[in-house]
Amino acid sequence: MDYELLDIYAHRVYFFFESGIILYVFLINTIYFFLTIMAYFLMRKHHAVFSPAEQDTLLASPLMPSISLIVPAYNEAMTVRESAGCMLRLNYPNYEVVVVNDGSKDDTLKILIEEFRLYKSARSANGTLPTKPVRDVYESLDPIRLVVVDKENGGKADSINAGINMASSPLVMVVDSDSLIERDGLLQMVKPYLEDPERVIAIGGTVRAVNDCEVLHGRVRNIRPSFSWLANFQAVEYLRAFFGGRVGFSLINSLLIISGAFGLFRRDAVLEAGGFEESTIGEDMELVVRMHHLWRRKKKPYRIVYLAQPVCWTEVPQSWKILHRQRKRWQRGTVESLWRHREMLLHPRFGAVGLFAFSYFFCFEMLGPAVEFLGYFLTIMGLIFRIIAPSIAILFFTVSIMGGILLSTSSLLLEEYTDCRYPDWRHSLRLSIAAIVENFGFRQVLTFWRVQGLIDGIKGKKGGWGAMERRGFNVVHKS
Amino acid sequence: MIRKLKQCCSQAISWFTPERLERAVVLVKVCLVIGIFLCPVWLLHLYVYSARVRELPLSLALSFLTAQGSTVVLQLVISCALKKREEVRSKSAEQALPAIRACLAAQAGGDHRHKELQRYSVWHQAEVEQCLTAFLSAVDGHARERLTQLAIHLGFRARWQQLAVSGGVVQKRHAAHCLGLLSAWAARPVLRQMLSDRSPLVQSAASLSLLKLGAAEDIEDVFRFSLQAQLLVRAMLAGALRPHALLLRERAIPRELTGKNPRPVLTALEMAEAWRVPLSLASLIPLLLHADPRIRATAIRLLPLNGLDDEVELWVLAGLADPQETVRAAAASAASRMRMISSIPALERLIDEAGDELMNEALRALATMGSEGWEILERNILAPDRRIAAKAAEALAMAQIKPALAHL
Structure with a gap:
């Protein structure tokens, strides 16, 4: 009798848990769907890139603010030549490139010295952010505005801080050394600052996968999906993350992430915030959250903006091992950033950031993978031990997997309507297939890795540079 | 009471800034779209599946599955159809463009091709517009006038x-x-x-x-x-x-x-x-005494464009003694551009007394003053303050390396 009662209670508790998880997953997907549709309306409205005539005028304008591009590099011998070359060929009237070699063990520095005819310069730091000692500063003999800072190894955040110290412009852009910025990227990126220079303190752009696209003279040509399905899954994922989430949060000035691969900051604001934090692995997110924290606390008007049009192309991992490391690191970064600023959670003083964005990130981005993983586990166990009805399992998988497919295809369609970088319909088809297939296996693996990252984050595990196995860009040489 | 109500209303209205209004409109639109998506799910559950499937979760799951599946398929079809349509359009445009260009060239040259172009603009309006704007931006005078008339006519x-x-x-x-x-x-x-x-x-x-x-x-x-x-x-x-x-x-x-x-x-x-347009001293002098330090600083930076004379020199020296740091920095920059030897003592004073920006400006200015300025920089390289020493070394090196680089 007692066993029967226990069994009934166990079933009820199980059902209660399962229903809660289904509701949770449904809520996440609905919020994402909400944000994606929001992005559609906003991007249609604000898709106001400069026309060629306007670009020409801006390029000739003496009033354009100067920008320092900070490029931290660690063991980037494979890509640094192309990416530094690409960064020196951008369409912008007034900018300098500051490459920071973070004590690379490979030939990164040697390649830079040979390729750009560098000499040891007496240039010294303008900022006061604490960093590891700078060994030497190099500038080019050629008439190009390239500065190379060679410093002792201290991690990515430390390198960016060294770059910010060395920068001489009021605006700094942080770019990964394995990334390629589109030629008009800087011009597009600076637009919100020109519209509202008093309030705009940070601007984020879109990062996309460059794998297997052709690169000619540091410029991405013949944009197409990769031959690797793993890269295509990530391409779709990037679209979903950037177009889906960030546009909506940017609208309510609650953007918590500006990608470290492509972000423009007001230098004085970064210095005021204390620069990039070295002790955290997600230094990009941490800085943005800290800026929100400080500016809201000081009650100073500010804006942190995301722009969908300027694109930075980056090589995404094509090996499961590297991807595993990357995703664990990202999740750990999220946990660290959110935990560090947990005071903001649901605190009305921090406005929409505390009430919506922070709580969304806390409940869904940080804890989401654990709940989703628990959902898969409980559903499968429930089915095996016949604790739950198959209908509940079907409902869970429908909400979780079909919801995911809907989100991915919506993001693709959004891309089609607004940016449309893949002109061939076969490419769209290929990506659409990836958008469907990624929900069967790939997403679940990512969820598992993110759970591992969450655990690492809770444990407080530390980490340095995310070592990435470079394949190099698909460079084509044309006479 | 009415006054309070009015006050509340006006406060509520003023709360709706254009930015907030835009957010509200977008939110309403998004809610509508979500509603439009959820309606069929509910209707499917109510009228199709609940009658056939007894279990509520299964019926809901099937409704979701149907609605989501149809939406996904629709999206994929739309996505590919858009691309295909674009492909077809660009192919047809490719065929029409040369003929349109020929007509426009003839029209600009004095022929009457109104009818032909009108015919083209029925099926290829975008292409005619594209070519017309391209022609308009390339021609002038009589041809532009004719094309303007054509644009009006079409x-x-x-x-x-x-x-x-x-x-x-x-x-x-x-x-x-x-x-x-x-x-x-x-x-x-x-x-x-x-x-x-x-x-x-x-x-x-x-x-x-x-x-x-x-x-x-x-x-x-x-x-x-x-x-x-x-x-x-x-x-x-x-x-x-x-x-x-x-x-x-x-x-x-x-x-x-x-x-x-x-x-x-x-x-x-x-x-x-x-x-870099020189403005007359007569128009700049009142601004050098302006209450706003930003105006004073900008006016001082404009002085070197008039060339160095006694009056300009006096104003720059006055600027170097201005109570505002930004004005002093502007004066240092002006002194540097005019290589004003008389400013050296004032520049040397600025190195110690001021913030980073002013110190940099003063050191850079001294670097342009030749041997007299360089001597001061050499002394400062040994300064106990490491910031000053580093910046002095940088300024000196730049001053000495620049000519060498130009020579290279």
């Missing part, structure tokens, strides 16, 4: 005028650009009207088009408009107004410099500085 001007008033930001900018290609008489009134548009991008597009029309009155008006506009518009117009800088220097800039509002005065000075 209804393009009316369309652009309509877009200029009622379109979205992208359309308005396009309209402003196209109208700016027409002859002045056909576009000017609309373009002037567009200067008061809410969007800065539309304002700047209209300003650029007005500048293209080239009337002196328009140039001065656009300059005046730019002084009050936001940085984006100013940046665009600073480039476009540059060729007219000498014209503006004669009348428009001095007139603006006498205004009481400091913002346009400062902006006018910044424009002049950006164009």
Whole structure:
């Protein structure tokens, strides 16, 4: 009798848990769907890139603010030549490139010295952010505005801080050394600052996968999906993350992430915030959250903006091992950033950031993978031990997997309507297939890795540079 | 009571800034779309599946599955269809473009091809518009006049005028650009009207088009408009107004410099500085005594463009003793550009007493002063303050390396 009662209670508790998880997953997907549709309306409205005539005028304008591009590099011998070359060929009237070699063990520095005819310069730091000692500063003999800072190894955040110290412009852009910025990227990126220079303190752009696209003279040509399905899954994922989430949060000035691969900051604001934090692995997110924290606390008007049009192309991992490391690191970064600023959670003083964005990130981005993983586990166990009805399992998988497919295809369609970088319909088809297939296996693996990252984050595990196995860009040489 | 109510209402209305209103509109639209998506799910559950499937979760799951599946398939079809349509359109355009171009060339040259072009514009309106704007931007004089008449005849001007008033930001900018290609008489009134548009991008597009029309009155008006506009518009117009800088220097800039509002005065000075246009000392001297330190600093930076004479030297020395750091830094920069040896003692004093920016400026200025300045820098390389030592070494090295680099 007692066993029967226990069994009934166990079933009820199980059902209660399962229903809660289904509701949770449904809520996440609905919020994402909400944000994606929001992005559609906003991007249609604000898709106001400069026309060629306007670009020409801006390029000739003496009033354009100067920008320092900070490029931290660690063991980037494979890509640094192309990416530094690409960064020196951008369409912008007034900018300098500051490459920071973070004590690379490979030939990164040697390649830079040979390729750009560098000499040891007496240039010294303008900022006061604490960093590891700078060994030497190099500038080019050629008439190009390239500065190379060679410093002792201290991690990515430390390198960016060294770059910010060395920068001489009021605006700094942080770019990964394995990334390629589109030629008009800087011009597009600076637009919100020109519209509202008093309030705009940070601007984020879109990062996309460059794998297997052709690169000619540091410029991405013949944009197409990769031959690797793993890269295509990530391409779709990037679209979903950037177009889906960030546009909506940017609208309510609650953007918590500006990608470290492509972000423009007001230098004085970064210095005021204390620069990039070295002790955290997600230094990009941490800085943005800290800026929100400080500016809201000081009650100073500010804006942190995301722009969908300027694109930075980056090589995404094509090996499961590297991807595993990357995703664990990202999740750990999220946990660290959110935990560090947990005071903001649901605190009305921090406005929409505390009430919506922070709580969304806390409940869904940080804890989401654990709940989703628990959902898969409980559903499968429930089915095996016949604790739950198959209908509940079907409902869970429908909400979780079909919801995911809907989100991915919506993001693709959004891309089609607004940016449309893949002109061939076969490419769209290929990506659409990836958008469907990624929900069967790939997403679940990512969820598992993110759970591992969450655990690492809770444990407080530390980490340095995310070592990435470079394949190099698909460079084509044309006479 | 009524007064309080009114107060509340006015507060509520003022809370709805354009930014917030936009957010609210977007949120309502999104809710509508989600509602439209969820309605069929509920209807499917209610009328299709709940009758056939007894279990509620399964019925809900199937409804979701059907709705989501159909949406996904629809999205994929739309996505591929859009691409295919674009492909077909571009192929057909490729065929039509040469003929359209030939017709337009003949029309511009004096032939009458109205009918043929009208026929083309029925099926290939976008291509005709594209070619017409390309031709309009390439021709002038009589040919432009003929093409303007053609644009009016084919209804393009009316369309652009309509877009200029009622379109979205992208359309308005396009309209402003196209109208700016027409002859002045056909576009000017609309373009002037567009200067008061809410969007800065539309304002700047209209300003650029007005500048293209080239009337002196328009140039001065656009300059005046730019002084009050936001940085984006100013940046665009600073480039476009540059060729007219000498014209503006004669009348428009001095007139603006006498205004009481400091913002346009400062902006006018910044424009002049950006164009490197020398302004007369008579118009600059009152500004060197202005209460706003930003205006004083910018005015001092403009002094070297007039060349070094006793009066300029005195004003720069006065600037080096200004109570405001930004003004002193501007004076140091001016002294450096004129290689004003008499400023060396004042520059040396600035190294120790001031913040980073001023120190840098003073050291850089000393580096341009030749051996006398270099001696001071060499002394400062040994300074106990590491910041000063590093910056002094940098300034000295730059001064010595630059000529060598130029030689290379």
